[in-house]
Amino acid sequence: MSQEAPTLFVRRASGLVRTIGPFTAFMIVFSHTVGGGIHKLAVQAAYTSPGAYIPYSFLVTGLLAGLPTAIIYTMLGSMMPRTGGDYIFITRGLSPILGFVSSWGFWFTEVLSYGIIAWYSIDFFAGALTISGVVLDNPGLTGLAQWLSTIEGHWIVGSLFVFGFALLALFGMRVYSWVVNILGTLAIIGVISNLIILGGFGLATGAAVTGWNRVFGEGAYQKIVQKSFELSSQYGSLFPVSEFSWTDTMRAGIGAIWAYIGITSAVYVGGEIKSPSKTLFISQVLGTIVIMLYYIGLPALVYNAWRVPSTVLEQTGASKVLEQMGIPQDRVYFIALYQFLMNDWGSKNVATLLGVPETHLLPAGVVTTYIVTLLPSELAWLQVLNGVLVGIVLLKDIPAFFLVSSRMIFAWSFDRFFPEIFSRVNSTFNSPHWAIILTMIGGLLGVVLNILSGEWLASVDTTMLYQFAVMVAGLSAAVLPFIRSDIYEKSPAKYSIFGVPLLSLFGIIAFGSNFYFLIVAGTWLNPERDLVMQTFWMALGVAIFTGYLINNVKRGIDVKTIYAEIPPA
Amino acid sequence: MTKIFFAVDVHGSTPVWRKWINVVNMYKVDVLILAGDLTGKAVVPIFRKDNEYEATIFNKKYTAKNEDELKKLQDIIENMAYYYAIMTKEEANEISKDPKKMDLLFKNAMIDRLRKWLDLLLEKVDTKNVITIVMPGNDDEQYIDETIKSYEDRSILYPLDKTITLPHNYELVSHEFVNPTPWRTPREAEEDKLYKIVEEKIKRSNVKDYSKAIFNFHCPPFNTNLDLAPKLDKNMKIVYVGGKPSMIHVGSTSIRKLIEKYQPVLGLHGHIHESYANDKIGNSIVLNPGSEYTEGILRGFFIEYDSEGIKNYWKIEG
Structure with a gap:
């Protein structure tokens, strides 16, 4: 410890304190990243992108976009360890307006998303309670699950989550670090239990068939397969069985990119991180590698466990249909078929088919369903525990999203490009209290959006605006060694390959790959709703920046110097 | 004839403070002023x-x-x-x-150094006979004011809460605030607010004759030789045009308007270290000694005046 003692104290300006060490920084990255994305995509992709093999999507997007992005954010964060993340990098390294607008766009998705997460985390808990109610034969738990699943249950509990995490955030990072660390640790236990259950119980041939039939009655698995294939010609392209395709795998990569959002979240609290170079490397670069391994491993295990055995295909007559379609037998996944029936044929019909009450059906689109059913009935406690822990996996996103959102507001405000009140820091808890309150209001709006209409949710889809921000940050990294040599001098990793700085090389890769996925994300947008909404928001960002620019110049503030200098810590 | 020596922006440099004090012994000075930005940064x-x-x-x-x-x-x-x-x-x-510990560390360090400086000032300067004025600037925390005030009983004057009458009935009105900077220093105000508070102070000062008023405002007036700072490019390097540094005006429009309106005989300013200069706004002479505290160099202005007005002023550095 004593070797790292500071050799110079400079008069502080921001009021924030460096209290975040590598463990908490990693937990912020893990919490922000590993949540609904992977635990839904690991099973939903088989239904939505039947031609894709999603572990490959995670591998390719991780190597091409995730890791280079994590590396440049770590290098830039080491040079500019200030709160605000890519807003600081882009405004100082490339262009103030681009920096503000990209940060503004990402904030929009971030702040509303965590309200949406508060809403959706209730689904995970409702799922966990349903599982608990079924395996423990406890109608009280299923009743509570049903109440949680209502709009009323969602908005009451969702709002409480938002309020609760805001309240805790006001107590500053010393308290909030505990919240992040405890929830993160519980979630990691959940993640490990997923791998253990899938690896320990899912690898045996026919384990999923036995497990499913144990929960829903003998022959239930076969009924799902048989009915799906019976409906295949009727539903045409909706039938989720297809041969492997790299094109579909790459297109599914946009979902994988969405699941990777958060691998750079430690830089947004850069002004509160101790030993930034080391901490950012551990949390973001090593953190991304760990997350990549989980993202590849989890769906690979799920696909393996839930591939429909050839004996079942023969029994149900599905093999003949496959032969006619020219699709190999190893491309049929039960997870896809169950979702197909639940979503397209209807859950009522599925309940009738299986002969169980509709409330006893497990949710089709979450990984928990396909994990807990693998467990033997004598391990009911582990089924319940896994369900609850996976529920926490989504809930624990909220504090990380909260930190990123509130610190972005703080950074704009500190630069005097947002009302200055939001850069005020409480002297007792060293927390930007007004920025936290505004973030809370944004989160509540996210909850309200869910109540209003699901359609609105698509327009706050995080991927497009996130892609824009990281793409511009990639460009900033690529040019920074040449146009801001004074900042680049501070880099702890000034390596070059054939005379080209490593930062520029990774910047070009991050820019190119994120540009590609931005285009892919664009093709998923609804031009009449999403594009209009996002364009309006970005235009509002331009207007705010321009307004503050004019006002600051009028006030006699030297704006050029603000954006030429790294803000005081 | 009365002789003033005026310096600013020492920013914690003891060599500069010692040189400022020694001026009294080397030249016969009647009024000694150090007008702001006394404290250091690290x-x-x-x-x-x-x-x-x-x-x-x-x-x-x-x-x-x-x-x-x-x-x-x-x-x-x-x-x-x-x-x-x-x-x-x-x-x-x-x-x-x-x-909190960091703030306390700086507070103790700043106050200790300031006390040491003021004790040295008392030791070297006959403050009973030399009017000695010390004030904070925009970069100084509020708590140093009490330390300066605690030396008033030993004739070191704190000018921010009073109008100081100088020989020949000249009156000194002082203010330490500046227009907003990119660095969020402790004493800043937006132009309209700055105008209001400085004008209120001028009105409260009860100056009878502005032809004998000296405005000791740390902030320099806009669009003069006093407020020129080098234009910086994105790399924080000075922009050169035709081989010379390109300069931009960063002073206060409010301070300029107030000088234009009240036309004091003299304006004493600082804040912009690079602008070691004099200028005129109407009939008012305005001065900024600039600062090179990092090199331990003292910069200052001598001003000689009598009951008829300013007779002479010149720069020194060493």
Whole structure:
């Protein structure tokens, strides 16, 4: 410890304190990243992108976009360890307006998303309670699950989550670090239990068939397969069985990119991180590698466990249909078929088919369903525990999203490009209290959006605006060694390959790959709703920046110097 | 004839403070003014381990094995306009984590140095006969004011709460605030607010004759030779046009308007270190001695005046 003692104290300006060490920084990255994305995509992709093999999507997007992005954010964060993340990098390294607008766009998705997460985390808990109610034969738990699943249950509990995490955030990072660390640790236990259950119980041939039939009655698995294939010609392209395709795998990569959002979240609290170079490397670069391994491993295990055995295909007559379609037998996944029936044929019909009450059906689109059913009935406690822990996996996103959102507001405000009140820091808890309150209001709006209409949710889809921000940050990294040599001098990793700085090389890769996925994300947008909404928001960002620019110049503030200098810590 | 010596922006540099004091002994001065930005920007921790001391300054490690060597090390740090504090590495880590401790470290360091300076001033200058004025600037925390005020009983004048009458019935009105800077310094106000508070102060000062008023405003007026700062490019490097640095005006429009409106005989300003200059706004002479405190160089202006007006003024540096 004593070797790292500071050799110079400079008069502080921001009021924030460096209290975040590598463990908490990693937990912020893990919490922000590993949540609904992977635990839904690991099973939903088989239904939505039947031609894709999603572990490959995670591998390719991780190597091409995730890791280079994590590396440049770590290098830039080491040079500019200030709160605000890519807003600081882009405004100082490339262009103030681009920096503000990209940060503004990402904030929009971030702040509303965590309200949406508060809403959706209730689904995970409702799922966990349903599982608990079924395996423990406890109608009280299923009743509570049903109440949680209502709009009323969602908005009451969702709002409480938002309020609760805001309240805790006001107590500053010393308290909030505990919240992040405890929830993160519980979630990691959940993640490990997923791998253990899938690896320990899912690898045996026919384990999923036995497990499913144990929960829903003998022959239930076969009924799902048989009915799906019976409906295949009727539903045409909706039938989720297809041969492997790299094109579909790459297109599914946009979902994988969405699941990777958060691998750079430690830089947004850069002004509160101790030993930034080391901490950012551990949390973001090593953190991304760990997350990549989980993202590849989890769906690979799920696909393996839930591939429909050839004996079942023969029994149900599905093999003949496959032969006619020219699709190999190893491309049929039960997870896809169950979702197909639940979503397209209807859950009522599925309940009738299986002969169980509709409330006893497990949710089709979450990984928990396909994990807990693998467990033997004598391990009911582990089924319940896994369900609850996976529920926490989504809930624990909220504090990380909260930190990123509130610190972005703080950074704009500190630069005097947002009302200055939001850069005020409480002297007792060293927390930007007004920025936290505004973030809370944004989160509540996210909850309200869910109540209003699901359609609105698509327009706050995080991927497009996130892609824009990281793409511009990639460009900033690529040019920074040449146009801001004074900042680049501070880099702890000034390596070059054939005379080209490593930062520029990774910047070009991050820019190119994120540009590609931005285009892919664009093709998923609804031009009449999403594009209009996002364009309006970005235009509002331009207007705010321009307004503050004019006002600051009028006030006699030297704006050029603000954006030429790294803000005081 | 009355002679004023006026300097600004020492920013914690003891060599500059000593030079300012010594001016009185080298030249016969009636009024000695140091008008703002007294405090420094950084503290160097000197680590104590057993009987040895160690500090790192600009990546160079210094060690002191006895009290004499420690004194030399402290002088090296002080001459760089930094503060020092003896502590263990564990204490340094604690301070870096706790803003309250950090604030206290700076507060103690600033007040200690200021007291040392003011004691030296009393020792070297006959403040009973030389009107000695010391005030804070925009970069100084509010708490240093009390330290200066505590020396008023020994004739070191704190000018921010009063109008000081100088020989020949000249009246000195002082204010330390500046228009907003990119660095969020402790005493800043937006132009309209700055105009309002400074004008209120002028009105409250009860100056009878503005042809004998001296405005001692730390902030320089806009669009003069006093407020020119070098234009910087994105790399924070000075922009050169035709081989010369390109300069931009960064002073206050409010201060300019007030000087235009009240036309004091003299304006004493600082804040912009690069603008070692004089100028005129209407009939008012305005001066900024600038600062090169990092090099330990004193810059100042001598002003000679009598009951008829300003007779002479000239720059010195050394």
